[in-house]
Amino acid sequence: MNPLAKTIPLPFFLRHLKIPALLVLGVFLVAVVLIAASIGAVSIPLKDILSGSLTDQQEAVLASIRLPRVLLAVIVGGALAVSGAAMQGLFRNPLADPGLIGIATSAALAVAFVIVLAGPITGYLGLYALSIAAFIGALLACFVIFRFARLTGSFSVTYMLLTGIAINALSAAGVGYLTFLSDDQQLRTLTFWTMGSLGGALWVAVIVVTTIAVPSGLILIRNARELNVLLLGENEARYLGVDAERLKRTIVICTALCVGAAISVSGVIGFVGLVVPHLVRLTLGPDHRLLIPASALLGAALLVVADTAARTIVAPAEMPVGILTSLIGGPFFLWLLIKQYAGRFSL
Amino acid sequence: MITADNISYNIGTKQILTRVSTRFAPGRVSAILGPNGAGKSTLLRCLTGSLTPDTGSVTMDGRELDDYSLADLSRKRAVLSQANPISFPFTALEIVLMGRNPYELDHSAARNTEVAMAALEMMDAWHLSDRSFPTLSGGEQQRVQFARVISQIWEQEGACLFLDEPTSALDLKHQHQLLDLVQSLCQQHGLAVVIVMHDLNLAYHCTDDCYFIKDGRIEGSGESRDMINAERISDIFDLPLKYAGMRFGGQQAAILTEPGLPA
Numbered sequence: 001m002n003p004l005a006k007t008i009p010l011p012f013f014l015r016h017l018k019i020p021a022l023l024v025l026g027v028f029l030v031a032v033v034l035i036a037a038s039i040g041a042v043s044i045p046l047k048d049i050l051s052g053s054l055t056d057q058q059e060a061v062l063a064s065i066r067l068p069r070v071l072l073a074v075i076v077g078g079a080l081a082v083s084g085a086a087m088q089g090l091f092r093n094p095l096a097d098p099g100l101i102g103i104a105t106s107a108a109l110a111v112a113f114v115i116v117l118a119g120p121i122t123g124y125l126g127l128y129a130l131s132i133a134a135f136i137g138a139l140l141a142c143f144v145i146f147r148f149a150r151l152t153g154s155f156s157v158t159y160m161l162l163t164g165i166a167i168n169a170l171s172a173a174g175v176g177y178l179t180f181l182s183d184d185q186q187l188r189t190l191t192f193w194t195m196g197s198l199g200g201a202l203w204v205a206v207i208v209v210t211t212i213a214v215p216s217g218l219i220l221i222r223n224a225r226e227l228n229v230l231l232l233g234e235n236e237a238r239y240l241g242v243d244a245e246r247l248k249r250t251i252v253i254c255t256a257l258c259v260g261a262a263i264s265v266s267g268v269i270g271f272v273g274l275v276v277p278h279l280v281r282l283t284l285g286p287d288h289r290l291l292i293p294a295s296a297l298l299g300a301a302l303l304v305v306a307d308t309a310a311r312t313i314v315a316p317a318e319m320p321v322g323i324l325t326s327l328i329g330g331p332f333f334l335w336l337l338i339k340q341y342a343g344r345f346s347l
Numbered sequence: 348m349i350t351a352d353n354i355s356y357n358i359g360t361k362q363i364l365t366r367v368s369t370r371f372a373p374g375r376v377s378a379i380l381g382p383n384g385a386g387k388s389t390l391l392r393c394l395t396g397s398l399t400p401d402t403g404s405v406t407m408d409g410r411e412l413d414d415y416s417l418a419d420l421s422r423k424r425a426v427l428s429q430a431n432p433i434s435f436p437f438t439a440l441e442i443v444l445m446g447r448n449p450y451e452l453d454h455s456a457a458r459n460t461e462v463a464m465a466a467l468e469m470m471d472a473w474h475l476s477d478r479s480f481p482t483l484s485g486g487e488q489q490r491v492q493f494a495r496v497i498s499q500i501w502e503q504e505g506a507c508l509f510l511d512e513p514t515s516a517l518d519l520k521h522q523h524q525l526l527d528l529v530q531s532l533c534q535q536h537g538l539a540v541v542i543v544m545h546d547l548n549l550a551y552h553c554t555d556d557c558y559f560i561k562d563g564r565i566e567g568s569g570e571s572r573d574m575i576n577a578e579r580i581s582d583i584f585d586l587p588l589k590y591a592g593m594r595f596g597g598q599q600a601a602i603l604t605e606p607g608l609p610a
Contacts, residue, residue, distance in 0.1 A: 092434055229445050233431040235397050240448045240499065241421030286435035 021284055025297035029074070032301045036070045036308040037062060041315065069201040072209065073307040073321075074300040076198065076266045077276075079213035079258040081299020084273025085280070085292050086220050089227045090251050091161065094281070097274050098259040101160055101252075102141045102167025107263045108194060109171040110137025112178040115190050130193065130264065138260030141167050142252060160252075196269035196322020198307050205265040212261040216254040217296060223250055224288035231286075269322045271329025272299050278333070348373055349424075349507050349539055354393055354403030356386075363389045364400065365563045371556075373505045373537040376530055378550040378571060381560040382584050387543045388429075388511060390560065394541065395426045395509050407507065421449040424507035425499040427492060430516070433480055439491045440476040443467055446495035462501045466494040469528055471521065485516035493525060497532065508532075510542045514549065522546075526553040547595045551575045559583050 038046045042061045048054055054062065080098075088096045098104055110133040148163045175194075182190060220227075226247050230237045234244045262269075276299040277291060284290050303321070306328070310321040349371045356364040364386045371377050371394075379387050392398040394405055396412045405412045407423060415423070425446070433442070443466055447459040454462075467473045470490040475483060480491060493513060500506040510529070514522040526549060533540045544550055550557060551571055558568040561583050567574060581591035 089435075094434060225448070225451065228437075228441075229448050231433060231435055231437070232442070232445055233428070235392075235428060236426075236431060238397065238417060239395065239421060239424075239426045240445065241418040242448065243417055281435070285441075286437055287441065 021290070022293055022297065025294055025301070029297050029301040029304075032304050033070055033074060036073075036304045037066050039308055039312060040066055064203075068203045068206050069198055069307070069311075070304055071206050072201040072265060073198055073304045075206065075209050075213055076262045076269065077272055077303025078296040078300040079209065079217065079262040080269060080272040080303070081276035081295040082213075082217045082220060082292055083255040083258040083262075084299075085277035085288070085295040086227070086251050086255050087273070088277055089231060089288055089291075090248060090255075092231055094278060098255055099168075099270075099273075101145060101164035102171065103138045103256050103259045104263060104268060105168050105171035105175070106141035107134040107137035107260055108268055109174045109178075110134055110140070111193055111267075112175045112190055115193070116178040116182045116186050132264070134264035135260040138256050138263065142256040145252065146249075192320060193267040194322075195320035196267040196325070197310075197318070197320040198266050199311075199318055201265070209261045209265055213258050216257040216261075217292070219250065220254050221289070221292050223247060224292055227251065227288045228286075267320075267322060269303070270326045271333070272303055272325055275329045275333055276302060348409075348505070349394060349405070349407045349541075351390070351394060351400075351405050352403050354390075354400035354405060356389055356393060356398060356400045363563050364393065366403070367560070367563070367565055368403075369394075369558055369565070369568070371507070371539040371541050373539045374533060375555045376533050376540040376542065376553065378554040378557040379541065379543045379560060380545075380547065380550055380557055380575075380583070381566075385560045386563040387560055389563075391426075391509055391511055391541065391543055394507075395424065396420055397426075408505075418449060421499070422503060422506075423500075424509065425496040426509040427496045427511060427513050429511050430485065430488065430492075436479040436481060438476065439467065439472065439478055439480050439483065439487075439494075440464070442480050442491055443476075443495045443498055446498040449499065462498050463494070466498040466501065467491070469497070470494045471524060486518060486521060489513065489516045490521060490525070497528075500536075500538070503536070505537045505539070508538050508540045510540070512543055512545065514544065514546065522549065529553075547575055547580060551595070 034046060034049060038044050038049055040061070042058065044054065044058045044062055044066070048058070049062070083098045084096075087098050087101070088094055090096070111130050114129050114133040144167060145160055145163050148159060179187065179190060226237070226242045229240050229242050230244060230247060232240070237244045237247070259273075277295045280291055280294045280298060284294055303325070306324050307321045310319045310324045313319060351367060351369045353366050353368055354364060355362065355366055367386075367390060369390070379390060381387050389398065393400045396405070396415070399413065407415070407420075412420070440460070440463055443463040444459060446466070447454070447462060450459060464473065464476065467476055470493055472487065472490045472494055475487055475491060480488065483491065493510075496508070496510075500508065508529070513525060513529075517525060529540055529542070530553065532538055542550075542554065554571045556569065557571045557574050559566045559574070559579065566583055567579065575595070577588060577591040577595055580586060580595050581588045584591070586594075
């Protein structure tokens with residue numbers, strides 16, 4: 001049995017506060033967004049944003065630079081956290097992650113492909129080529145997983161995991177080879193993308209990701225109750241009237257859409273999908289009806305904070321936010337593990 | 348009422364079940380007995396609709412199992428499988444409430460919670476309702492899972508209840524409590540109960556009918572009191588008669604104490 005599952009403390013008083021918990025998270029997110037919008041190279045005081053008394057320059061900065069960036073952080077953070085929560089439920093493993101079934105690395109491979117091999121086209125299509133490539137990569141990974149599921153005759157979680165491991169290995173080899181082939185300029189682009197960054201956010205990106213991630217997230221929330229039942233086991237879920245095959249298919253597709261959309265505009269931003277649902281589960285319990293929306297709100301808020309830090313700490317330069325999330329997320333996760341499970345390890 | 352008619356099931360070239368026919372009537376508790384690998388669990392999975400037999404048919408109340416939708420089946424039969432680890436800290440009450448999934452739209456949340464709590468109370472597990480399921484002991488988990496299963500067919504008359512080694516982790520008191528509960532639910536609600544079990548004494552005392560299964564074939568069936576005896580156990584389980592007598596007391600099952608032996 002998974003040692004992490006054994007003993008997680010249960011602050012029950014929190015579980016009776018389901019709606020208030022979402023409200024608090026929502027208010028927190030709005031506050032974080034407003035504060036993030038006011039911070040930057042051009043100072044835009046919070047009270048001016050709220051009262052609407054902005055200079056033309058402030059308004060231009062807010063509308064075309066600051067706001068799209070903050071909103072992109074909101075939607076990417078939310079999408080990553082939601083897909084993490086859904087994957088953990090699907091694999092019945094609190095440590096699962098969209099990276100696990102190969103979606104993230106396969107998206108990365110597709111992007112590396114465009115950057116290195118398609119050279120001239122990159123210059124022409126610019127950033128959009130990368131977005132489309134990442135998205136196609138993520139969907140391709142899903143397609144492969146589905147083909148294998150059909151070949152093996154069942155949508156068993158074990159096969160999905162094993163397929164994911166194979167896709168991950170192949171994609172990593174592909175990215176490695178492409179890195180080896182690339183010239184200095186390509187290498188630099190590739191490196192920045194794999195580190196994850198929200199720099200260069202445009203309204204188009206915000207709109208594209210929103211139109212993909214929000215419907216997918218809503219579908220996941222709609223399936224949350226059945227996802228809870230699936231945690232009893234696939235056969236048990238079927239005995240309880242849940243069409244486990246259909247449910248798994250829905251979750252995989254929605255997760256791929258969320259992850260593909262997020263990765264296409266931001267690169268690989270780690271730990272949000274892993275840490276956020278874990279945090280929510282520790283405080284609000286594992287019920288997906290609450291876990292998924294709460295993860296969306298918390299993931300969004302945390303990525304806004306991280307991105308604001310990433311663009312201000314070393315100003316006027318900018319740090320890739322992926323480095324920051326891993327830098328904070330990694331030790332934080334270890335601290336969680338040590339705090340919760342010290343002395344209780346038994347494999 | 349659930350009937351299997353001449354069902355066979357193969358994995359590759361290995362025949363797991365060979366032309367098995369069974370009939371489980373409402374108001375009767377039936378045991379499926381046999382050695383490891385005899386096909387007990389496969390038979391159970393065919394009866395629950397989790398596996399489709401290669402040949403033959405399984406019918407419930409006169410309709411083929413395949414003709415039911417998953418949702419319809421979930422209201423007509425409940426299944427307690429062998430332990431399935433759950434790695435998320437759901438409370439015991441939340442686990443039992445999942446048993447009410449088929450009725451999520453029919454009943455209010457309050458009603459479903461009421462049923463879940465009543466089911467927990469029946470299993471002497473009411474005090475566990477707020478505990479985290481993964482932290483419970485094996486026996487406590489089994490009781491909570493059983494409460495989930497009975498809450499699934501709470502209002503249903505004539506439903507089927509399948510239990511795969513329901514007492515494997517239970518202490519003596521709770522073994523009897525569970526089987527007493529199964530017997531009374533079976534009588535009150537006309538349930539057809541099918542239990543896969545290993546404890547032959549319990550089967551003798553707590554079930555009405557039994558099927559002996561060996562190498563995928565039914566090797567005898569009838570009323571438990573007639574069927575379960577040392578000779579048949581020795582035969583089915585390839586056990587020398589003296590051990591069969593040792594492991595199965597039948598009518599005389601009681602703790603024998605001889606004076607003079609150290610306690």
